Amino acid sequence: MNIYINSKSASxxxxxxxxxxxxxxxxxxxxxxxxxxxxVQRDAWVSTPLKEGDSIIVIKAVCGG
Numbered sequence: 364m365n366i367y368i369n370s371k372s373a374s375x376x377x378x379x380x381x382x383x384x385x386x387x388x389x390x391x392x393x394x395x396x397x398x399x400x401x402x403v404q405r406d407a408w409v410s411t412p413l414k415e416g417d418s419i420i421v422i423k424a425v426c427g428g
Contacts, residue, residue, distance in 0.1 A: 367418040380408035383419065393424035 365374055368387075377383035380396055380403055396403055397420040403411050413419075 364413070364415045366413060366416065369421055370418075375413070377413055379413060380411045380419070383413060384408060387421070389421065389423075395422045395424075396420065397422070 364376075365372060367373065375383060375386060377386050380398065384394070384396065395405075396408070398411060398413075399418055
């Protein structure tokens with residue numbers, strides 16, 4: 364299916380946000396994801412389905428000053 368990740372078109376076989384995080388090889392810590400404008404708790408990723416055209420925002424924590 365086609366979705367948007369950080370405003371860029373992407374194709375995925377993932378059916379939920381957990382599968383998407385695994386497909387993107389996201390680290391287990393320091394990452395947050397939002398579906399549309401709504402942040403989704405990590406423990407809800409497995410129960411948050413994806414559908415054609417969804418917009419996902421991936422935010423990675425960065426150390427520094």
